Amino acid sequence: MRPSGRSQDTMREVRIEMDYTKHAKGSVLISVGDTRVLCTCSVEDKVPPFLNHTNQGWITAEYGMLPAATHSRSAREAARGKQTGRTVEIQRLIGRSLRSIVNPSLLGTRTFLIDCDVIQADGGTRTASITGGFLALCSAIVKLMDKKLLPVSPLLDCVAATSVGMINGAACLDLDYREDSRAEVDMNLVMTGAGRYVEIQGTGEKGAFGEEQLQEMKQLGQVGIRRLIEIQRSILEARGELEHLFPRPPQ
Amino acid sequence: MRPSGRSQDTMREVRIEMDYTKHAKGSVLISVGDTRVLCTCSVEDKVPPFLNHTNQGWITAEYGMLPAATHSRSAREAARGKQTGRTVEIQRLIGRSLRSIVNPSLLGTRTFLIDCDVIQADGGTRTASITGGFLALCSAIVKLMDKKLLPVSPLLDCVAATSVGMINGAACLDLDYREDSRAEVDMNLVMTGAGRYVEIQGTGEKGAFGEEQLQEMKQLGQVGIRRLIEIQRSILEARGELEHLFPRPPQ
Amino acid sequence: MRPSGRSQDTMREVRIEMDYTKHAKGSVLISVGDTRVLCTCSVEDKVPPFLNHTNQGWITAEYGMLPAATHSRSAREAARGKQTGRTVEIQRLIGRSLRSIVNPSLLGTRTFLIDCDVIQADGGTRTASITGGFLALCSAIVKLMDKKLLPVSPLLDCVAATSVGMINGAACLDLDYREDSRAEVDMNLVMTGAGRYVEIQGTGEKGAFGEEQLQEMKQLGQVGIRRLIEIQRSILEARGELEHLFPRPPQ
Amino acid sequence: MRPSGRSQDTMREVRIEMDYTKHAKGSVLISVGDTRVLCTCSVEDKVPPFLNHTNQGWITAEYGMLPAATHSRSAREAARGKQTGRTVEIQRLIGRSLRSIVNPSLLGTRTFLIDCDVIQADGGTRTASITGGFLALCSAIVKLMDKKLLPVSPLLDCVAATSVGMINGAACLDLDYREDSRAEVDMNLVMTGAGRYVEIQGTGEKGAFGEEQLQEMKQLGQVGIRRLIEIQRSILEARGELEHLFPRPPQ
């Protein structure tokens, strides 16, 4: 029924490779089907001017696509001399999402900079960036805690994201590129481990949509988010970092 | 209870001045409380390259704020040499919203460019831009129909937008600047006259939010949208343009 | 005789709305015929680097046109990523003109930033910006004096500007767009209340012009300036600010 | 009396070296005292879009200063990534001035691009650019006429420019840098061989100026212009080009 042949509530295979590169404090290669995003977390000992003298830290994100990551090559933003509106919109979303699950007062006077670079794109790069970026942030926090630079974990919960869409009138979970370009409605959900919303963005790409469709998509998205959070937790657990990061069970 | 003293479901006064300037095909000054946005619609006889040879038209938007429109003066984007991420995000939203209620095959090979320039900002500039931009688009369409340049109206429905937020745990309609900066959750709703969603964007500005809050905000937003659509319709009716634009009753 | 039907020495109607917006220290909407410019004055407690340690203040201006302000829409400078040469030339002229009638040593260590944004253009936007910008500056100075932030008025005189041109060999005062685009010679005059020159710029748009024409245009321009200064004074007087700003009668 | 020791109506020595470089159609090194500007004229067989299908040609100018041309090195505009407002203002003035003495219908479908690059700056670079740029334009026109690419000379007259200023209350001709930075009033005059005005720009740098001063400066400037035009003519005559360019005696 779906172009991908998957059933409505089937996500693509998620693979996560921790410590993919060595220089950044955290580095995660996340693959969701054919979408592959390298998420790294670098840490700087300063904060943006508006946080000076507040004792709060900051989390921000930058997003990019390698030119050959897309079906037909897209222009290199560095060569064009500016980032597209889409890029700016996405990196703002990633930053907001990751800030939502930390206590900024516990970050120290630091900026955690999440770089999300798309190696290969097949739909859902922004949601993969959030899901992978969370793990890169975790890695960096663990390193700082190990070095006693952070006394306690600033994390309040996990966070993950997925997309849902209406295709031929049916709600479908985790759209790939071909599905995304045909979807009537496109929704991105960012949610916490506790099942609370961080961001809900639903857009009628081909006309408007009704209340019933909204409910259907939301529920399907929640199914996806729960699976992603499970994957995140099992990775952190396997590395022995889950309890370290969430001394109290994550909500 | 609210900083503004309004009750939870009270919108600010909406004033609309049609034909505010004379050069653009459509020109609307919309005021929502102290927020004032000049929305104009200019028409060009060409379409972006990706629509060449499709017989479809295009609607796009640009957004700007006069430097002195904000509480403390903000830098002039033209002088800085680039638009902020916020500006780009907003103008993409306005364009998407207005495209959702037209049949692009009926626009002719034309681009309708909606300029939304904020004269004075007090919260809700993007939603006012959508609500006012729709009327500017209507004006331009009427002018083209009068000149027989458009044989039938390309409009499918009205569209309007408002914001809702959680303040001290209570859902509040149509936030002003002071309220917006204190809100725990911020939601923008874009909906059609038929009560269907074009865009729903909910963001936890201070942590995540639950299902119940989402429902509460949605319902409050729908109340606001309905009032705005009524205002739009009554203006179009008073100008004798409503039936012209929607020969069949808008859905 | 003139395209506008006005006699040679007739200016367009001048309307001035003080306190048009609320955030800036001074805010004036000036209309000269169909030309409408919003002039605001914002105040910052710092000066450009070259004035550091001089105990002098600074006045500067920025100028912009809303894209739909012109007969056919002009590109948004913020989107193009730079200001045109025309914009830069005009904002330098406005800044120079307003600096000419203040004592910089009495401004305090402050920058008065005059924003002139053209809402609707029909010729003479730069001269309207100077005439209106002066009143925005006055408003800001009055506010600072009321708050005891300025002990005495830094103003030395009023300043206003108008245009003159040769059309079909006849000198005409205050050209509108249609006239301006046909004029053989275009002259802008900036003068003080005392009838002294701040700036005189005459340009042969279609070949050169002779001494006699220069004299004729100058005299006509002086007629216009005197009327504008009268309007400025009567507005300040009606607001009870004239004596405050010019404790000694303005020269 | 003057900082330079010159009498009020004494210009600096003017030296002109024709054919200074070999690639451009016209190339002139003009020195006015220590100010040295290389003016070249390149010719392209196309016109700006707004002249398409008009059978008219165009003359435009670009201006630049070598970084080390000024007393203290100024930043390289190419490295800063943009031209200053001053640069843009000057190149617009040069273009306007040179367009004023040609018949555009006789230029062919061509753009004459005048590059004025300041090798050494000591005041009056914009006026030297106009005076020298005219000769570079003449050289290019002669070359095109020699090749039968232009049937008749498009020139209507000569054009030259100089500066005048008020220093310590006395009108002085042709200010050098030290004088310019002290002048109370600064005036640039662009005039034709027939003694007609192309451009008159007077600016009160330190307050306003009166009618009498304006007259004094104008007369002094005219003295300077007449000498510059004589120099231009004698150079063209010595090269045997004067009659070629002005078959009827220049007006």
Place this chain on the structure above:
Amino acid sequence: MRPSGRSQDTMREVRIEMDYTKHAKGSVLISVGDTRVLCTCSVEDKVPPFLNHTNQGWITAEYGMLPAATHSRSAREAARGKQTGRTVEIQRLIGRSLRSIVNPSLLGTRTFLIDCDVIQADGGTRTASITGGFLALCSAIVKLMDKKLLPVSPLLDCVAATSVGMINGAACLDLDYREDSRAEVDMNLVMTGAGRYVEIQGTGEKGAFGEEQLQEMKQLGQVGIRRLIEIQRSILEARGELEHLFPRPPQ
């Protein structure tokens, strides 16, 4: 002796993963020690303007580093709005190197765009880009030949690159980052399978160097290049593409 502990003529381990991503015509992940570069080859059916009407194709390259690829994070060029001088210099070198081993008349009217994106940097990113970029180009050519879009192989030879440097007076092959930053002399060699030079760049980073050192470095570099060419050939052979690409044995 060397900081890396390697002997003077020992290269780091080279690993090559062909078809690393799926959208580009060619895609190669090359690792030289800890340096990892993703090289892709995209093909466009057009050539730069200067090749119009020549029946020749073009090969060009773009180079970038992921921000977190370096020891301490480097600024994202897309966000800064321009490419650094180093980036531009490197991508010009890669393009020149790859153009040197093709017959441009056999490329068709096409541009082969090689993107080299550094995933992790540890010295030698530009030489790895050339060595890997050649294989990406081979992949793309094979694909075009398979589709009969290229009748014969345009390749003349293989090309590879390595670095050599003087460290504490000793010539060392294939510097890593730590070695590179201490080297007295830094040399990059680009050579063909036939042992001919495409590019030789030697730079005295800490003073000049003598003839003897030049010879020593050259010989060491040739050793490295030969090994890299062997690796390239064995990969192409294993894929059954070597004879296809070089029907006559590569020179």
Place this chain on the structure above:
Amino acid sequence: MRPSGRSQDTMREVRIEMDYTKHAKGSVLISVGDTRVLCTCSVEDKVPPFLNHTNQGWITAEYGMLPAATHSRSAREAARGKQTGRTVEIQRLIGRSLRSIVNPSLLGTRTFLIDCDVIQADGGTRTASITGGFLALCSAIVKLMDKKLLPVSPLLDCVAATSVGMINGAACLDLDYREDSRAEVDMNLVMTGAGRYVEIQGTGEKGAFGEEQLQEMKQLGQVGIRRLIEIQRSILEARGELEHLFPRPPQ
């Protein structure tokens, strides 16, 4: 045999005019045949951030071409808003070359900025910039020593540069533009007075080149460099500056 008619080892005439302009600390107009470059040295009392607190000075270079310097006019980089890759590559080479012959610890906390502006281009502008830039640097150093701002000369040796190329299989010294555009191989050599290499860059412009050609070109280049260094020394000697700058005989 050569397009220029010169024998293989004949350089073009080199003329050097010291103190060509007056504002910079050093100013040299170097002509190599028809190539003319103005090299100036300005001195600033600060260093780039990465040298703060090191007691070392810095030498850097900027390069530009006047638009009309080339055979057909090239676009003004300041107007395009950015420097080309070629410009950036050249100015990096000039800076590296001049840094190679100074002891940075003896420069004081200063930046010596070498501006190389091409007045007329006929091949070899980058090598002329290095040869001339060295003399501009010398001039500036002498001035600082004369003012006792530098206690001892920071110079270690002279430095000069030339180009060599293979044309029709023959190595030729000092290519002009016509030769350069036909050369099979292009090599730039930067060498010190002691005959040591600072930079060697050989590029196969039309395919690769062999060892024998490399040797031939190197030897020819060395001949050229020796002549240039002689010219530099005789100029410095004639000005009585040679011993001042090199109290011990330059190596």
